[in-house]
Amino acid sequence: MINIIGLGYIGLPTALAFSAKGIEVVGTDYNVNLVQQLNSGRVTFEEKGLEELYIDAVKNGVQFSVNYQHADIYLIAVPTPYDKISKKIDPSYVINAVTRTLEVCNVDAVIIIESTVSPGTTDSFIRPLVEKFNKKVHLVHAPERIIPGNMVYELAHNSRTIGADSSEIGERVAKIYREITDGEVIITDIKTAEMTKVVENTFRAVNIAFANELAKICRYDNMDVYEIIKICNMHPRVKILNPGPGVGGHCIPVDPWFLVGDYPSLTKVIGEALEINESMPEYVLSRIMSIMKDNGLKDISRVGLYGLTYKENVDDYRESPSLQLLESQEKHLAEPLKAYDPWVKQKITKNQYFDFDTFLNDVDLVVIMVKHDEIKSNISKLEGKIVFDTQNIIKSGRVYKL
Ligand code: SAJ
Numbered sequence: 001m002i003n004i005i006g007l008g009y010i011g012l013p014t015a016l017a018f019s020a021k022g023i024e025v026v027g028t029d030y031n032v033n034l035v036q037q038l039n040s041g042r043v044t045f046e047e048k049g050l051e052e053l054y055i056d057a058v059k060n061g062v063q064f065s066v067n068y069q070h071a072d073i074y075l076i077a078v079p080t081p082y083d084k085i086s087k088k089i090d091p092s093y094v095i096n097a098v099t100r101t102l103e104v105c106n107v108d109a110v111i112i113i114e115s116t117v118s119p120g121t122t123d124s125f126i127r128p129l130v131e132k133f134n135k136k137v138h139l140v141h142a143p144e145r146i147i148p149g150n151m152v153y154e155l156a157h158n159s160r161t162i163g164a165d166s167s168e169i170g171e172r173v174a175k176i177y178r179e180i181t182d183g184e185v186i187i188t189d190i191k192t193a194e195m196t197k198v199v200e201n202t203f204r205a206v207n208i209a210f211a212n213e214l215a216k217i218c219r220y221d222n223m224d225v226y227e228i229i230k231i232c233n234m235h236p237r238v239k240i241l242n243p244g245p246g247v248g249g250h251c252i253p254v255d256p257w258f259l260v261g262d263y264p265s266l267t268k269v270i271g272e273a274l275e276i277n278e279s280m281p282e283y284v285l286s287r288i289m290s291i292m293k294d295n296g297l298k299d300i301s302r303v304g305l306y307g308l309t310y311k312e313n314v315d316d317y318r319e320s321p322s323l324q325l326l327e328s329q330e331k332h333l334a335e336p337l338k339a340y341d342p343w344v345k346q347k348i349t350k351n352q353y354f355d356f357d358t359f360l361n362d363v364d365l366v367v368i369m370v371k372h373d374e375i376k377s378n379i380s381k382l383e384g385k386i387v388f389d390t391q392n393i394i395k396s397g398r399v400y401k402l
Contacts, residue, residue: 002176003028003069004077005097007038009151009250009316010114010144011077013050017155017180019057026063026071038064046315046343049152068104073176076101077114077144082254087261089118091125098126102133112140112173116251118258119195122163138169141190142177143197148249148314159183163193202256202270207241209273212280215243215402219287225402226392243402245369245390246280246321248310253277253319281325284390284402288367291400295386297365300335301351304363307370308341308348315343322369323349338363342374360385368393 004015007029015027029035034044043054078093094115101111113122122139130137141163146154160177162185164170170187177185188196211229218225229240247253256274260267288303297303310320317323326336326349338351340359353359356374360366366382368375371391379394388400 001026001069001071002073002075003071003101004075005029005068005101006076006078006093006115007031007034007044007064008077008079009045009047009148010146011075012038012044013047013053013146013151013155014075014077014114014144014180015062016050016053016057017152018176019060019062020053021179022060023176023179024061025057026065026069028065028068030066032066035064035066047151048149048313053152068100070104070106071109072106073110073112074101074105075112075114075142079250080115080117082257082261087257089121089258089261091117091121094121095125095129098129102129102135102137105135105137107136108138110138110140110169110173112142114142114144116143116197116201116255116258117141117194118198118262119191120262121194122190138165139190140164140169140173141193142173143193145197145200148316149311156181157183160185161193161196162187163190165190198255198258201251202259204241205247205252205256205277206270206273207239208244208247208252209276211241211243212276214240216283219402242392244280244321245284245402246324247277248318248320248324249316250318278324281321282328284321284325284367284369284388285328287400287402288365288388291365291386291388295365297386300337302362302364304338304340304353304359304366306340306359306366306368306375307372308339308344308352309370309372312371313343313373315345317341317344317348320370325369337367341370342372356381 001024002018004011004025004027007027015025019025037044043050076097078097080094081090083090098111122141126139143161145158158181160181162170162173164173167187174185174187215225225243232238233240256270260271305322308320308322309315309317329336336350339349340353340356360381365386367388368391371393376393390402392401
């Protein structure tokens with residue numbers, strides 16, 4: 001039996017994937033409401049293919065509980081936020097989960113940590129805990145890699161990294177992961193596994209920052225950044241990502257800070273890249289101001305943000321560029337812009353709409369912050385509006401770009 005600790009965006013799909021393959025799984029989360037919802041037959045967030053996976057897992061007897069189980073294998077998928085001031089990782093959730101696991105686990109249990117941690121976290125925070133308990137267990141770090149929007153597919157196909165203290169434990173855990181993925185499963189040591197995860201997300205953050213910087217240069221000197229990136233990417237060794245209104249989510253804007261926090265004097269490129277990404281929502285605000293001037297639009301209440309989530313076709317709005325933008329507006333004591341997102345059903349900002357047409361009726365300038373499928377297939381509805389397309393989804397007509 002595998003006891004999966006933390007039933008959020010990573011833990012839940014992972015628990016369901018193992019169970020759907022016929023492995024006995026108990027998912028544990030301290031959030032009573034979440035466990036109740038899962039036990040009452042409903043998944044807790046929207047994700048392509050998740051419901052189907054849930055149905056298969058329920059058929060196979062997956063269980064959800066607030067209690068940690070007596071087991072031989074644990075998989076920990078709890079959040080690892082970072083301290084906004086020191087930029088260092090906050091391992092308290094992982095520490096708490098491992099402590100509770102150590103209280104109940106069988107001797108010789110394997111504790112797999114999937115949560116993203118900075119290199120050295122296992123050595124500095126987790127091993128001392130294990131020593132304190134004086135219980136023989138095996139620690140493994142197997143960083144998650146699945147991308148929201150395509151999680152179920154990626155769980156089944158991504159290659160995986162298993163960091164373990166011995167090849168014997170590494171192989172034992174690799175065998176478990178091979179049940180759910182047809183991707184390659186690589187065994188390495190724990191610190192290397194910790195580092196690879198942070199490096200993967202840092203690579204993406206730096207590449208996006210490069211694209212964002214290019215967007216600013218091109219805007220300043222009146223060049224088309226999208227045309228330039230398109231042509232450059234035809235070079236066999238160039239692959240520039242897309243500029244955008246900012247970088248959101250709980251991974252790309254967060255994990256690279258672990259490196260900056262731990263190695264401040266060695267992370268010049270990374271630090272600057274993160275600053276560039278963080279400057280984008282404010283940059284969008286300044287573009288909105290100049291577009292309003294351009295069109296003689298004086299009333300800020302006629303400006304609306306399309307999209308509140310951190311990226312397209314997901315319901316997760318953590319650290320989203322739109323929320324960063326609204327926060328920055330708030331700092332200037334400005335009335336928040338109108339906003340609408342088809343994926344966000346609860347109220348998360350003051351002037352929020354829940355119906356696309358009503359939203360469109362109430363604004364003259366539409367700022368496309370997120371390229372949800374909904375807007376992509378309803379571009380014609382924007383006719384007659386001033387449009388600021390930060391996502392480059394509209395290819396013709398008079399549209400403002402980043
Ligand atoms: N973004 C851009 N330009 C791009 C691509 C993305 O501005 O060209 C923005 C998105 O709009 C979004 C943010 O970056 O706001 C992050 O989105 P994402 O799709 O790049 O990544 P995440 O956060 O959804 O998932 C990432 C993935 N990591 C990598 O691709 C290296 C995923 O595999 C990880 O599992 C996940 O982080 C994680 O949890 O660590």
